[in-house]
Amino acid sequence: MTTGIIVLAAGSSSRLGQAKQQLVYQGQTLLQHALQAALDSTGTPVIVVLGAKAxxxxxxxxxxxxxxxLNPAWSEGMASSIRTGLIHLQQVxxxxxxxxxxxxxxxxxxSDILNRLIQAHQENTQQIVASSYQSTLGAPVLFPEKFFAQLLQLQGQEGAKKLLGLYASEVISLPFPAGATDIDTPExxxxxxxxxxK
Known part of the structure; x- marks a missing residue:
């Protein structure tokens, strides 16, 4: 039973004004940090989807x-990067x-957060496992293989969150309060x- 990890990093960071993938935090870029967490987890392979500023x-x-x-259609939105990463995962x-x-x-x-998601999947192999923060569910999020077809049908700006609503009865949530912090603006x-x- 193996879980592949797909790191979405193809966006243009339009609201930020610079590539968020390259912002430095604690001596690493945000993307390097995400990839290190993935590599230190039990998930394999680790795939990163690049697009803008690749x-x-x-x-x-x-x-x-x-x-x-590389996702040449990155400007379509997040759905294209999910499709690109998932197709590659299925191939390799x-x-x-x-x-x-x-x-x-x-x-x-x-890596601890990621391993908890993977562990929950191993105990509930047919369930989606999502992170919960600020009264919502979101990434990082794990989808069993039976949802791959639905992920490949996402379009435009639709993210995987759409499926969390469609299949709410099949979602397990794991608390990850710090998941509410993401970097979209200079502020x-x-x-x-x-x-x-501090």
Missing amino acids: EAILPQLDSTQVQVV SSGCTAALIMLCDQPFVS DYAALKAGET
């Missing part, structure tokens, strides 16, 4: 450990029983850095 981001990645996939790991989808802008994601990043210096 040329600038690629040199900062260790491509010996992670599989880099045909025995994969689940896909864990991560974002690159949640600085408090750790978000300033607040994160301010917390770092």
Whole structure:
């Protein structure tokens, strides 16, 4: 029973004004931090989906450990990156029983959080396992193989969250309060850095 990890990092960070993948926090870029958490977890393989600014981001990645996939349709929205990552996962790991989808802008994601999601999947193999924070469910989120077809049908700005609503009775939630912190604006990043210096 193996869980592949897909890190979504193809967006243009339009609200931020610079590539969020390259923002530095605690000595690493946000993307490097996300990938390290994935690599330190029990999930394998680790796939990162790049799109906007891929040329600038690629040199900062260790491509010996992670599989880099380029999404030429990144401007369509998050759905295209989910499809790109999942298609690659199915090609390189045909025995994969689940896909864990991560974002690159949640600085408090750790291998421990990811391992708890994977462990919950192993105990409930047909259930979606989502993180819960601020009265909502979201990423990182794990989907068993039976939901892959639905993930591949997502369009435009639709994220995996759509499926959490459609299949609410099949979702297990794990508390991850710090998951509410993500970096979308300069103010978000300033607040994160301010917390770092306390």
